[in-house]
Amino acid sequence: MSDVAGRDPEAVSRFVERFAAQLVEAGLARMPARVFAALLASDSGALTSAELSRQLQVSPAGVSGAVRYLSQVHMLSREREPGSRRERYRVHSDQWYQALTNREAIIKRWEDALREGVASLGAETPAGHRLAETLAFFEFIEKDVAEMMERWQVRRAELFGDER
Amino acid sequence: MSDVAGRDPEAVSRFVERFAAQLVEAGLARMPARVFAALLASDSGALTSAELSRQLQVSPAGVSGAVRYLSQVHMLSREREPGSRRERYRVHSDQWYQALTNREAIIKRWEDALREGVASLGAETPAGHRLAETLAFFEFIEKDVAEMMERWQVRRAELFGDER
DNA sequence: CCTTAACTTCACAAATTTCTGAAAGAAGCG
DNA sequence: CGCTTCTTTCAGAAATTTGTGAAGTTAAGG
Known part of the structure; x- marks a missing residue:
């Protein structure tokens, strides 16, 4: 107990x-x-x-x-x-913040599906453009979320002291 | 057709x-x-x-x-x-990027539940601390995601020209 | 107004998911 | 080794979710 x-x-x-x-x-x-x-x-x-x-x-x-x-x-x-x-x-707090944002595996598969879509629908078609833009969005997100987590570590230290 | x-x-x-x-x-x-x-x-x-x-x-x-x-x-x-x-x-691309990240309504309710938890379990208990930290994390995320979307608008303009 | 096309609502059948009890599987301890 | 305690697996009952057909609603067009 x-x-x-x-x-x-x-x-x-x-x-x-x-x-x-x-x-x-x-x-x-x-x-x-x-x-x-x-x-x-x-x-x-x-x-x-x-x-x-x-x-x-x-x-x-x-x-x-x-x-x-x-x-x-x-x-x-x-x-x-x-x-x-x-x-x-x-x-572990760390761990679960990661898990929450770290849809990384998921995002990767989305990206794969989108790349395939761009290829098979044709990069020059309107639909192809839309998919390509969506793909770019995910690639952007992926990178930026990682940076966000670093900023959070800083912020957390500020708020709660460095009680790692 | x-x-x-x-x-x-x-x-x-x-x-x-x-x-x-x-x-x-x-x-x-x-x-x-x-x-x-x-x-x-x-x-x-x-x-x-x-x-x-x-x-x-x-x-x-x-x-x-x-x-x-x-x-x-x-x-x-x-x-x-x-x-x-x-x-x-x-x-609308814009719209759906928003929807995807804009779990805002959801996050708000998470925050509510957490605030209540901190209050009812006691801010000075270990569990209370954990919940408070999680709450702080969400508050951080909420703000930072909004900024991220602004950065994306910039990036998108770079990539695709300003074809709003 | 009446007809008809387009969408929505609703009750229900089918498929899926969720959780359990029972039995089997590990691992400490004597 | 065998006993005991804890955990996992698995088949199936129960609950939930999903998608349909049929009836209902709305609004265009004569």
Whole structure:
């Protein structure tokens, strides 16, 4: 036990469900959204499968699936507690900001599809032009987002001190 | 007729389905994704309900639903052809770049949920700190994305000339 | 006004997704 | 090694989402 003591479980749950609902609206599946929100709202920033299962009223199987997905998209990392078969799932702020903006893999595939479209519809056609411009937009975004994240690191240090 | 003549419908369809698949993966519903992709790939940048229905092999009802959604999230605009009950649906590049980045409404609601979380979990708790930092991140993003779009306008003019 | 073309709404069938319980699979510990 | 604890996998039930046909609405054009 670690996290729950001394906190109002009602308040936690209210936040978790509300924030998860927003994530769902943005396209994340429900269970991963709830798991992620629960981690964000935990004091330690890490919870075990059992804790998640109890807090969210969900079967261990459900947690397992959600966690698998979230770690695939780098929104959490798994850690093994030394000398125990319990696993903890943790959010690293850095990591998840990256994941959020770092749609890099996705953007890359969009770009591929667009390049192919330009080629097959003809670069000189009106549609080809539109696709080419969209492609240029993505290429621009890709670069600029990376720079934005660097600016954020600076800003964060300003706001919260350099408590890396 | 306008768009299809002289183009390889196969090639168009291939692009539409591939690009739509990427949009789906990013969280858009299937039908809106296909409609949107078809518009992007059209020479005129605008299609009627009937054209979409035929090209995508989908009932008018399906098109109607997709179009309603897309116009709600500002990814297309509707225009009435003067003196006809036909309606055309159009992508404006500007508009859709905005829509893509302008998750503004979404971000705002995230921020609301986070602010509430900070308040109810306590700004001095570890969880409260984490939420506060996440909130700061979103506030930063929100501002910086707006600036990024301005930079894109400049870049676009460079690349394509000022063919507003 | 009446007809007809174009789009929308709605109830429902079909397909898909989500979550569970049960069983199997790892890994610490004696 | 075997026991125990924790996690994962998997088949299927339940819930949700998606797209359709049919009926309804709106507005142009006679």
